[in-house]
Amino acid sequence: MDAGLKRELEAKVYAGERLTREDGIALHESDDLAWLGRLAHHRRTELNGDRVSFTVNDHPNVLGELTAALPNVNLDEMIAAGVATMLYGHIDEPGDRVDEVLRLRARQDETGGFRTFAPVRHESAMPAESLKTFAVARLLLDNVPHLTALWDSHGLSVAQLALNFGADDLASAAPGDKDEAPDAKDDLLDLIGDAGYQPVERDDSFEIVHEHDKPISYAERRSEPQRVWA
Numbered sequence: 511m512d513a514g515l516k517r518e519l520e521a522k523v524y525a526g527e528r529l530t531r532e533d534g535i536a537l538h539e540s541d542d543l544a545w546l547g548r549l550a551h552h553r554r555t556e557l558n559g560d561r562v563s564f565t566v567n568d569h570p571n572v573l574g575e576l577t578a579a580l581p582n583v584n585l586d587e588m589i590a591a592g593v594a595t596m597l598y599g600h601i602d603e604p605g606d607r608v609d610e611v612l613r614l615r616a617r618q619d620e621t622g623g624f625r626t627f628a629p630v631r632h633e634s635a636m637p638a639e640s641l642k643t644f645a646v647a648r649l650l651l652d653n654v655p656h657l658t659a660l661w662d663s664h665g666l667s668v669a670q671l672a673l674n675f676g677a678d679d680l681a682s683a684a685p686g687d688k689d690e691a692p693d694a695k696d697d698l699l700d701l702i703g704d705a706g707y708q709p710v711e712r713d714d715s716f717e718i719v720h721e722h723d724k725p726i727s728y729a730e731r732r733s734e735p736q737r738v739w740a
Contacts, residue, residue: 511541520549529650550676551675553652554657562679562705563656563712563718564711565682593658597632598635599632599639611646611650614651615651615654622653627651637667644677656679657679659673673702695711699722
């Protein structure tokens with residue numbers, strides 16, 4: 511991507527302008543992942559500040575039911591649940607992802623029914639592809655308040671990184687079924703705190719259950735190594 515197009519896209523993002531299909535494809539084609547992350551982080555901070563919501567469930571939840579039904583789930587079912595999902599990283603191309611996200615954006619303009627968008631990773635998708643998918647989705651979906659990283663779909667390390675690429679919510683599609691699952695709520699609190707955000711516990715309806723204390727500052731905890739979720 512040339513410098514002129516970068517400046518044009520930056521100006522649109524910082525001015526709060528709605529991005530087009532052409533903008534979305536250009537963002538997907540960019541190899542500058544750090545730049546994409548900065549733009550997406552700016553947008554997520556405008557929407558949600560430094561808060562990261564999360565939910566801990568011991569039973570299959572709305573996200574689990576929807577992701578289990580992919581790719582056959584339809585928009586009406588997703589609107590009823592308030593959750594939009596998209597499977598990516600298999601045979602789809604970047605243009606396909608942009609078109610799907612824009613289809614969801616148009617439906618949100620009509621209904622206002624989506625509370626969050628939760629990309630679902632195909633096993634062949636690499637981490638950089640996942641982070642780019644989060645960033646572009648956050649930049650295009652200007653009318654959906656939340657972007658959820660499913661830690662059992664993406665892995666805990668990528669889910670944590672996604673918090674700097676537009677995501678502001680952590681959840682599981684199938685609680686208790688993964689070897690990598692956090693042992694307790696405290697693990698998710700640590701994961702969010704280590705990334706520098708304030709953890710906010712929610713329920714499946716995105717109602718706040720508890721606002722946890724903000725983590726200590728990086729300057730105060732820099733003598734301790736960040737926990738690595740590998």
